[in-house]
Structures are given as structure tokens and as C-alpha cells.
Amino acid sequence: MNYNYHQDLNIVRMNTMPDRSYYIPCSPGDDTSSKEYNERVLLLNGSWQFAYFPSFSEASLESTPDNVLPVPSNWQMYGYDNHQYVNIDYPIPFNPPFVPKENPCGVYKRTFSVELTEKTRFYLNFEGVDSCHYVFLNGVFVGYSQVSHSTAEYDITSFLQDGENQIAVAVLKWCDGTYLEAQDKFRMSGIFRDVYVLRRPQQHVRHYVVQPSIQQESATVSFKFDDFGTALVKSVKVLDAEGRAVAQGETCDDTLSLTIENPVHWNAEQPYLYQMVLDTLQERIVDTIGIRTIATRGNVLLVNEQPIKLKGVNRHDSYPDTGYVASREQMVMDLQLMKQHNINAIRTSHYPNAPEFYHLCDEFGFYVIDEGDMESHGAWSSHGLRDNDWYALVHHDQQFQTAIVDRVQRLVTRDINRPCVVIWSLGNESGLGINTIAAVDAVRKLDSSRLLHYESKNFMPEDEGKFNFDIMDVESYMYPDLEYTEKLAQENKKPLILCEFAHAMGNGPGSLSEYYELFYRYDGFAGGFVWEWCDHAILQYDANGNAQYLYGGDFGEVLHDGNFCVDGLVYPDRTPHTGLLELKNCARPVHVTRDANTFWADNKLDFADLSDALSIVWTLEQNGTKIAEGSITDFSLAPHSKAQLPISLPYIDGSRIYLKFEYLQKAAHPLIPVGTSLGFDQFDLSTEDMNVSLPESHSAVTAEQTKTGWLVCGEAFSYHFKAKLGTFDSCVINGIECFARPAEFDIYRAPTDNDMGEAGIASYGQHSWNSLRLDAAHAYTYETSVEQSNTSVTITCPLSLVADRATPFCNIQAVYKVHGSGAIEASMHVSVRKDLDYLPRFGMRYFLTEDFQNCTYFGYGPQESYSDKHAGCYKSMFHAAVPELFENYIYPQENGSHYGTAECTLSNANTTLRAYSTKPFSFCASEYTREELAATKHHFELQRSGCTVWNIDYAMTGVGSGSCGPYTLEQYRLTEKEFVFDYTFFPQKKS
The missing domain is CATH 2.70.98.10 (Beta-galactosidase; Chain A, domain 5)
Incomplete structure (x- = not known):
């Protein structure tokens, strides 16, 4: 193939539709936002014909491939090409915008049928393709796009024929976007997220933005629409969780404001969602709305004017048997484990996760730092040994500006309506330069309702003194030691976040409790995100069917970073590491302390009263045998409050006597069964030391x-x-x-x-x-x-x-x-x-x-x-x-x-x-x-x-x-x- 858009830094896409917020439309009268069982969606997931070529120059659309590959998938998971795990270094020469001439290419083909009418437009959507793709319909070039983890949408109406159509997609392993996607993960290729065609009326809402604001007894929900500049009549109805209409309105303009009286606010502990039904004459869009605000007061992070703590983890879309492919069931499994281990926040390291993931976070209650598909720390070693003078090379080089700005625009526009997203992140470990400033400006223009995050402060020597670090809304650091962390907490003028800390690789992490103690000691310490959620590994089985996990270097790679990808709180199959159990109790919802014979409960929740959220059971043991027990089921304690526990213990005398308070889920939650243990505190009440004496014996020796x-x-x-x-x-x-x-x-x-x-x-x-x-x-x-x-x-x-x-x-x-x-x-x-x-x-x-x-x-x-x-x-x-x-x-x-x-x-x-x-x-x-x-x-x-x-x-x-x-x-x-x-x-x- 003779196309070369993938080596042109000024071209990040060709013939794609303008970015829009993520939604799935349906027919009037329907009530779904799902792709399945939706007559407006032609889902192209499934078996595609597939041909693998060692280089793009050898790839051809002419032949009919003999092999079949499932979509979505990564082709390395099916024996094409090789897996490679690299953390920092680029897997290709640092020679932008060029990539190796032997650039593996997968050509995907399939047919689908449509019925053409004058009143219908057809839009082809790819939600994730690594690293870039060229699209052809019926042998005609349709368009090109890169940015692996963002949606590319094409208007294919003029390319279709009535009845059967053939689509072909050429996917390249590398493109100039590879220089911006040096994330710490297995490097895999292919169409790894959903592919589908939307049937839409000629006139429709292309993009909408929902912005809630909270007054004392009400909330205003402002809508901004883009319907191609037409005077399209748009009717909006807002329903509460019981399906009752609480606000509605109609407009031909591009804005609409509705008022909700006595609204229920959204937060991670009480994730209340309203339903939005947006009707036009020939289409309906169903979405959810969360009424919440995100702000700072001094150096304190606030949600709905309440200080919060982010008890977070970094998460990749990564599974041992499906690679980058994340099904709803897999994502729910992750979120359920997180909820049951007191995790309330997720940083999407280091790219936008699958679109459905954010809807799940809205539904189940998680704060999200949503991160752009941007990491270029491979420049660090581009001139030999890792040298900080070169760390920010890509963000310093203005020829990358178009691509870098495009990535944050796609991020914000796609996820702008998700209440779970409280902070935007420009990307990860890429340094600071002129392109960073351009990216900040782009995000600010698109959304001013959320905070902005970026950790990296490394810059090129010639940029000394050019940048004001106040351009971000939070102070963010990686892996500071405990002493430096406390210094930061004492001195920070903005909310302090450890976007990565407590590296959970192997047997660890240690000293989690000391970091959590600092979180709670300082109001301006907003929390942190453990690196990372899951071990990355590739699953194989031995001859006896036993699971084996492989990491970097196990696939014949010359350049790799070994088992550094095996660094999670859970094993690849999501079995918890002991480090996750450590995190769970550090982030427990209640802390009980002892003052002589008095016990004090400190509610560490940010919004829920203890009587609504938890039951407390206590157990008294001597030498491991239970001698007394009790429960405290209706103990009212406001969030961030402390009070004496009403507990009466029996007379205690002896050694190895321990009192344990355990905190059990009381409120119904779809991910946490009632009675689930969410943590504990234990106290030694022994009145004497254990006297371990030798057994008496007068036998001769x-x-x-x-x-x-x-x-x-x-x-x-x-x-x-x-x-x-x-x-x-x-x-x-x-x-x-x-x-x-x-x-x-x-x-x-x-x-x-x-x-x-x-x-x-x-x-x-x-x-x-x-x-x-x-x-x-x-x-x-x-x-x-x-x-x-x-x-x-x-x-x-x-x-x-x-x-x-x-x-x-x-x-x-x-x-x-x-x-x-x-x-x-x-x-x-x-x-x-x-x-x-x-x-x-x-x-x-x-x-x-x-x-x-x-x-x-x-x-x-x-x-x-x-x-x-x-x-x-x-x-x-x-x-x-x-x-x-x-x-x-x-x-x-x-x-x-x-x-x-x-x-x-x-x-x-x-x-x-x-x-x-x-x-x-x-x-x-x-x-x-x-x-x-x-x-x-x-x-x-x-x-x-x-x-x-x-x-x-x-x-x-x-x-x-x-x-x-x-x-x-x-x-x-x-x-x-x-x-x-x-x-x-x-x-x-x-x-």
C-alpha cells in the first residue's frame, strides 16, 4: 500500500467526523443505550477474515484472507507476530515521524448488509485500534485515524451500496503515534474494542454537553447541543431513579437549562443517577446524569463542597487471556473487587479506558482521573543512558503539537458527560514543554468544570524558566519517600495527589499504613493511587492444563523489561495479592482508637452516616478462642466525625486477650453483598504477659x-x-x-x-x-x-x-x-x-x-x-x-x-x-x-x-x-x- 499518513505528524486523522461525546442512539420510543438489541446499531464484532503481513508495504486488499480472527482482539493473542513488554524505551528507533519499514500489518475483511434510504445516514465507529488504521469500503479509501484508545467515527453513507458491502481495514503495528504511546504495558496490535455502524436520521444531535450546577435547594442542568447548525427540535426529559419525571423542556436552539428541585447528589459512596431522555423527531438518546460538583478550597479537594480522599489505584485494560479486550463482565469483576477492598478512585493509566467503563464507574461509584493517551518517556533514553536532559524532548518539539493536542481533545470530548470523571490528566511521564501548554489550553476551552492534572515537571535545559507550574489544579508526585511526602503535605498550596505510589510489585507494598496516615492527617492531602491494579502477563497452559503466566522476555524479544509488568494488587486472573488485603484495611471506612477503657470511632467516609453504611461487630478472644462478642448496628456518626463507641465488655484478666472490631456492609450495593467485611481494628487487652514455661521433667539427659x-x-x-x-x-x-x-x-x-x-x-x-x-x-x-x-x-x-x-x-x-x-x-x-x-x-x-x-x-x-x-x-x-x-x-x-x-x-x-x-x-x-x-x-x-x-x-x-x-x-x-x-x-x- 502506498499510503503514508502514519508517518506524517501533521495528519492524525483523515475523513473522520468531528469528536463527540460518547453515546449510543436508539429509535424513538425505545429506551436503551446499549449496542445490543438496538435496531439503530449494526454491531460488526465477530469473526473477520484476517491476513497478516510482515510489513505494510507488502499488504494487499486484493486477496481473500484464508484465516479468521475475532474482533475485538489483539492479533498477538492468536499467534501472529510476537508479544513484547517494554516499560520505558521505545520498541522502534527514535526517528520521528518515521517507523520501521518492516512494519507488521493486519488486514481485516468482512461483509455486512444495509438498506439505503434517503433519510438515513450511516456512521462507522472504531472504539479502539492499535496503532492506527486505514479504512476501505467496497474497495474505496474511506479514511485514516490513529490514537489507539480513542474513538474514530466515519460518515460512510456515500461509500455504501444497497445490500451487501465489503469493509477492509489495514491496521499497522506502528505509526508516528507510537512515539506518544510508550505506556508501561505489553505492546499489542489490532482492533481491540467494538466496531459498529450507526443508522441515524439525516438530522440528529451530533454532540451534547451536560453541565450540572448546585444551588442550595435545587440544581440547574445545562445542556449544550451541536446538531450541525440545524433548528432541530430537541425535547429533554430528566427522570429520577424511580422513573419519575423531575424536569423537562424543549428547544430549537443549541442550549437548554432545566431545574431539578431538591436534587440527590452523586458521589462515589452514594452514586445516584438521573436518566436523561433526549428526543428528536426520528431518534432518541438515553444517557445518565450525575448531579455533582468538583472544586478546591485552598488546598482541599472538594466534591459537592465536601472534602474527599482519593483511595485509588492505577488501572490498565489488561487481561491474561484477552489482552486489551475488556468485556463488561471483566470490567465489573475489577470494579467489584475494588469496591470490596475500599478503593474509591481510579486513574486510567495511561489512556482512556473502554467507554463503557466510565458508565460503570458512574453506576457503581468511583472517582476517575481520566488520562489522555499520551506517554513519551522513551525519549529519556533516546540519546543513550537515561538522561533527564532529553526526557521532555517530545513535549518540547513543536512538530508533535498537533498530535498531542488532538489526544486531549478526544479524551475530554468523549467523556465530558461522565460524572465519575472528576479530574482530567494530560497524560503520563512525558515531560513539560510548549506542547504541554497547548494541551492545557485545549482542555480548558473544552471543559472548565473539572480539575486538571499532570505529574511531569521535567523540561529541556533550554526551557529553563519558561513555565509556570501553576497551570495545573493539583500537585502530583510519583513515589516520594515518606519524609518528602510529609514535607509536600505540609507545604502544598494545591490539593496534593500521589498519582503513583506504593509500587505493588511482588511481595509488597510495605508502609502503606504510613502513607494512609498522612492522607488523613493533612486536609490538603487528597490521596493517592497505588501502582497498579493488576499483574500484566500472558496466560498459557502446560500439558496438564495448569496455568502459566509469561512476562517480558518470554517471547524471544531482544528489547524487554522482564517481569516489571507483574506489578499489581491482583494476579492476572484477579485473585487478590496480599498487598490488596493490606490496602483494604488501610482504606477501611472506620478507624477505632483506644483511650484507656474507652473506644472511639472515627468515620472516614466522606458522605455516608455510619448508621446507614455499616454495622460494627466486636469479638473478644483469648489465645485465639472467642470468649465474648457483640454488635453495634445503629450507631449514627456523621462523615468525618468522631464519637465514643457504646460498648460494654466483660471483665478481662489474663494474657493474649484481643478485641477486634469488624466493619460490615449494611447498605445494599450491587457490588458489595450485605455483611461483607470492609476492614477491622484490633486491640491487645491483655492484663499480663503470656507465661510460656517449659514442661516440668526430671528425666535424665x-x-x-x-x-x-x-x-x-x-x-x-x-x-x-x-x-x-x-x-x-x-x-x-x-x-x-x-x-x-x-x-x-x-x-x-x-x-x-x-x-x-x-x-x-x-x-x-x-x-x-x-x-x-x-x-x-x-x-x-x-x-x-x-x-x-x-x-x-x-x-x-x-x-x-x-x-x-x-x-x-x-x-x-x-x-x-x-x-x-x-x-x-x-x-x-x-x-x-x-x-x-x-x-x-x-x-x-x-x-x-x-x-x-x-x-x-x-x-x-x-x-x-x-x-x-x-x-x-x-x-x-x-x-x-x-x-x-x-x-x-x-x-x-x-x-x-x-x-x-x-x-x-x-x-x-x-x-x-x-x-x-x-x-x-x-x-x-x-x-x-x-x-x-x-x-x-x-x-x-x-x-x-x-x-x-x-x-x-x-x-x-x-x-x-x-x-x-x-x-x-x-x-x-x-x-x-x-x-x-x-x-x-x-x-x-x-x-
Whole structure:
């Protein structure tokens, strides 16, 4: 093909209709806004003939393709071309406006039939095509458009013939728009959203804008119409949720104002919608209206004059089996999970989502930052290493201005009537330049009722001093550390938003609770959006039908960013990560605090009274057993208010007594079943510490020296202490060996995604874990001494943890006292090398026989927990099989630890092994070694160790969000240079 619009920065479309608001018309008397079962819509979704060509120059419309491809879809999901995941860098040479000559092209063909009449016009709509498309009808060129995630509409009336017609669409993998679509995602191609033809009367409403404003007891709804300048009679009726007409009017002009008395306002907690019925003589448009305002007062973000908090996530249209294709069912699944986890806001990263998505957000109640299809941070590395001097190159280069302005105009015009959209965003990570200013001006002209967002403040050196950062309505930042975040919150003059924070890659994010505490502490802190909602991965199945998820580099790509796309709060199939459970409780609707014997409830909702929204149930447990319970069902508490909870507790005395308040959904909601738990608070009401004493035993214990250490024997046990290791290498209970391998000291963990930088895997550091050789640490023991009495044996073993070429990491005075009962009291006096900033962990690793499958523990659960990731956990006595403690991250890594543990047991059919301490510790029980986790790149490649690996840790460093955000906070790192780790290890035969 000889067309070249896709390499001309001055041409972003050819022969398309002017942009309009999104709606689907219907016939007079009908009452639908759906494409299905609508006689005005000819839906062209389905099977298309498809031909794939390695380059556009080779593509042909002449032949009839033999292959069939579903529309909508991405052709890479069906074996054409290859998947490629790239985060920042351009997948093509930075040579605008040109793209590679070998530019893959898919040619789609199908037929459809229409009946032509003089009174009907036909409009062909493409809601999403990546990256651009040329359209032909009956062999004649119709038009061209780019901007992958925006609608292109063509008037095809003059191209049609009565009866059967053939449409052909040539879709290119790359165009000059590729330089503006460098989003962090799998790069896929094809027609991935709906395609349809609208049958419309000659005279019709092309575009309309609905603008509500609120007075004290009423609301004015202003309509602005574009009907091609005709004097078309337009009748508008507004119906309430019960279908009653509350306002109506008629006009031949381009404006109309209607008044609604005592309106019900829309907000994310109470998403009340009115219905608009717009009638002309030959057509009807049905839409919804939300009465709400968005504004700022000083630095506070307001909806309907009420301060709000955005408890948000970033979301892509991304699914493991359908790629960019998002069905209604898939979108509802996402929104239901979000609602049930207290998420009230979504940033559409980094492009307009499917049009229906916004209607769902209107209906179910979400605030949306609607973002333009714009990201050009590939320029950052266009001159070699990533250099901030080039970051804003595209926004600085005026030849891109037409395309950049076009993108924000399409964004705003399409979604202007959606009440869920409270903030427009120009795009993401593209820098600041002359084109940014032009885009701001374009948005302001189209809509002044919403706020404007843009995060990037990088600019070219020659643009120093040219820009006023006050052009945006909010202050937005990405991944600031906690200290800087608080500084921003204290100093900001506009609402502060973290458009990306708490990078949720792998085992994380840590310190979510600290960020949420800042959200609530500062009125001007409007909230933030966790990066990101879902793991991006491609689903395949092995020969046994087991799901396998693939990421960057698994498709033969040379340029890729590995598993950096696997960074969500949910797995690709939408199973929640433990990080989502953490977020859920940080964003819980109520906070209860304790003041002596008084409990105070703080309503964190922005609009709903507590008595309407939630029931509170409380449970009192001792050692994990319920001893009392109650409920508070009609507790009235206005939003943003605090009051004493009416609760009367029974007399409390003893240890491990915990009071838990749980918040249950009370109001009916289509996405949240009544009774759904939306969060909790827990309090330790113990009046004394748990007195864990050794079982009394007067049985004799003997110690016999062996070639490699000491054999310690009692009535029903024998342990062998291996002097070379400084630990026990055998544990026999009633004649049955419990150890599969010798126990070990452990100061390392399989790096999490957030550890990759500091571990020295993502980038080499002078003091990375691997360069320090922490992963190779092993014991070097000095002279062991043994003391024996009638009922105990004490083994003292000084040792160091060492590795080749490294000076000792720490010196340990290890003391083991073996009692006649079989209990081993272990005491480790530890001195850590002064120049080590911190240790990933310190503890013991036991390798039990694989039949030790049953675990019981008192600590934070039921999901994994860490020092900086346990806000979504509570303390109780938990029971689980060892495989259930494993968190199966797509990229294997440290997982399954439990923080704040007081005691833990593992058992098989014959024996129970118990560990406990007076000071809370962490533990992990797994079928996999940390070596296996560290060496394996995919979850489906993991090999079980053949034993049960049991870590008993003095402490484990927290997880942070260092894969993109801040590393673990200092207070959650194991930085102590001197400490004592005391615990008791007690094997028992089951009775």
C-alpha cells in the first residue's frame, strides 16, 4: 500500500467526523443505550477474515484472507507476530515521524448488509485500534485515524451500496503515534474494542454537553447541543431513579437549562443517577446524569463542597487471556473487587479506558482521573543512558503539537458527560514543554468544570524558566519517600495527589499504613493511587492444563523489561495479592482508637452516616478462642466525625486477650453483598504477659561425644549437635527422624521484586546483598563446650557467619540447653559487623521431613505479614497446611513469613515441633528453599525441596516498595548491631 499518513505528524486523522461525546442512539420510543438489541446499531464484532503481513508495504486488499480472527482482539493473542513488554524505551528507533519499514500489518475483511434510504445516514465507529488504521469500503479509501484508545467515527453513507458491502481495514503495528504511546504495558496490535455502524436520521444531535450546577435547594442542568447548525427540535426529559419525571423542556436552539428541585447528589459512596431522555423527531438518546460538583478550597479537594480522599489505584485494560479486550463482565469483576477492598478512585493509566467503563464507574461509584493517551518517556533514553536532559524532548518539539493536542481533545470530548470523571490528566511521564501548554489550553476551552492534572515537571535545559507550574489544579508526585511526602503535605498550596505510589510489585507494598496516615492527617492531602491494579502477563497452559503466566522476555524479544509488568494488587486472573488485603484495611471506612477503657470511632467516609453504611461487630478472644462478642448496628456518626463507641465488655484478666472490631456492609450495593467485611481494628487487652514455661521433667539427659559433635539423648529423644555447623543435624523423637537436613543459621532471603536493587540483581552495588556475599553466609565455629547435669545438657558454641572473600558478617555466642522433656532453650548473643547497613533477616532454618504439613501459630495472619506489611492482618491462633502458607508469586521470591509470632508448631502424624519465645518473632514454613525461589524465574518452574523448610527468625527486614518506589523504611530494617535471640524448640510425640 502506498499510503503514508502514519508517518506524517501533521495528519492524525483523515475523513473522520468531528469528536463527540460518547453515546449510543436508539429509535424513538425505545429506551436503551446499549449496542445490543438496538435496531439503530449494526454491531460488526465477530469473526473477520484476517491476513497478516510482515510489513505494510507488502499488504494487499486484493486477496481473500484464508484465516479468521475475532474482533475485538489483539492479533498477538492468536499467534501472529510476537508479544513484547517494554516499560520505558521505545520498541522502534527514535526517528520521528518515521517507523520501521518492516512494519507488521493486519488486514481485516468482512461483509455486512444495509438498506439505503434517503433519510438515513450511516456512521462507522472504531472504539479502539492499535496503532492506527486505514479504512476501505467496497474497495474505496474511506479514511485514516490513529490514537489507539480513542474513538474514530466515519460518515460512510456515500461509500455504501444497497445490500451487501465489503469493509477492509489495514491496521499497522506502528505509526508516528507510537512515539506518544510508550505506556508501561505489553505492546499489542489490532482492533481491540467494538466496531459498529450507526443508522441515524439525516438530522440528529451530533454532540451534547451536560453541565450540572448546585444551588442550595435545587440544581440547574445545562445542556449544550451541536446538531450541525440545524433548528432541530430537541425535547429533554430528566427522570429520577424511580422513573419519575423531575424536569423537562424543549428547544430549537443549541442550549437548554432545566431545574431539578431538591436534587440527590452523586458521589462515589452514594452514586445516584438521573436518566436523561433526549428526543428528536426520528431518534432518541438515553444517557445518565450525575448531579455533582468538583472544586478546591485552598488546598482541599472538594466534591459537592465536601472534602474527599482519593483511595485509588492505577488501572490498565489488561487481561491474561484477552489482552486489551475488556468485556463488561471483566470490567465489573475489577470494579467489584475494588469496591470490596475500599478503593474509591481510579486513574486510567495511561489512556482512556473502554467507554463503557466510565458508565460503570458512574453506576457503581468511583472517582476517575481520566488520562489522555499520551506517554513519551522513551525519549529519556533516546540519546543513550537515561538522561533527564532529553526526557521532555517530545513535549518540547513543536512538530508533535498537533498530535498531542488532538489526544486531549478526544479524551475530554468523549467523556465530558461522565460524572465519575472528576479530574482530567494530560497524560503520563512525558515531560513539560510548549506542547504541554497547548494541551492545557485545549482542555480548558473544552471543559472548565473539572480539575486538571499532570505529574511531569521535567523540561529541556533550554526551557529553563519558561513555565509556570501553576497551570495545573493539583500537585502530583510519583513515589516520594515518606519524609518528602510529609514535607509536600505540609507545604502544598494545591490539593496534593500521589498519582503513583506504593509500587505493588511482588511481595509488597510495605508502609502503606504510613502513607494512609498522612492522607488523613493533612486536609490538603487528597490521596493517592497505588501502582497498579493488576499483574500484566500472558496466560498459557502446560500439558496438564495448569496455568502459566509469561512476562517480558518470554517471547524471544531482544528489547524487554522482564517481569516489571507483574506489578499489581491482583494476579492476572484477579485473585487478590496480599498487598490488596493490606490496602483494604488501610482504606477501611472506620478507624477505632483506644483511650484507656474507652473506644472511639472515627468515620472516614466522606458522605455516608455510619448508621446507614455499616454495622460494627466486636469479638473478644483469648489465645485465639472467642470468649465474648457483640454488635453495634445503629450507631449514627456523621462523615468525618468522631464519637465514643457504646460498648460494654466483660471483665478481662489474663494474657493474649484481643478485641477486634469488624466493619460490615449494611447498605445494599450491587457490588458489595450485605455483611461483607470492609476492614477491622484490633486491640491487645491483655492484663499480663503470656507465661510460656517449659514442661516440668526430671528425666535424665546424657551427652556423648561423636566424631562430628555431640549426641544428646533423653527418655524419648536423641539430638545430634554438629560442631562444625554450630547447630543440630538430627532430631529423633521416639525413634523417628524429624530432620531431612541439618539446621542452619540464616541471614539471607530470596530477593523480592522490591529487593532487586539492593540485592544487587537489578543493578550492581558496592554494598549490595550479593556483592557482600550474604547469600553464601555459613557458620565457622570455634571451640564448643558441653556442660551436663542430671536433667539438662548445655552446649556453648561461639561462631561467626562467614563467606568466601568476606570478613565475618556477625559473631554469635550460641547456647543450647537441652532439658529432659526434650525442650531446647536456644540463646543467640549476636554482634553484627559495624559496616553492614542491615541484614535481610536473622534466624535459624530447619529442614524437616516433608510430612510436617500441619501448621498452627499465634501471630499476625491469616495471610503473610512483615514488619511494614501487616495492617491487613490481625493476631489470633491460626491453622493451615504448609502449602496454604505459600504465596505463589509469578516471579518466585521471599513469601509467606508471619510477623509478630508468639508460638508456632509444625506437626506430622507422629510428632509436633513447637517454637516459642517471650519476644515476638517471625516464621515461615514452606515446601521450597530460598535458593530455589531465588534461582527460579517463573512460578511454574519451581521444584519442591522434598522437605518442609521452617525459618524461625529473630527479625525479618520489611518489604518496602523499592522495585520502583522507596526502599524499606529504616525502622523496618534489621539494623541492630547487638541483640539476643532467645527461643525454645520443643519436639513432642503426639498422644
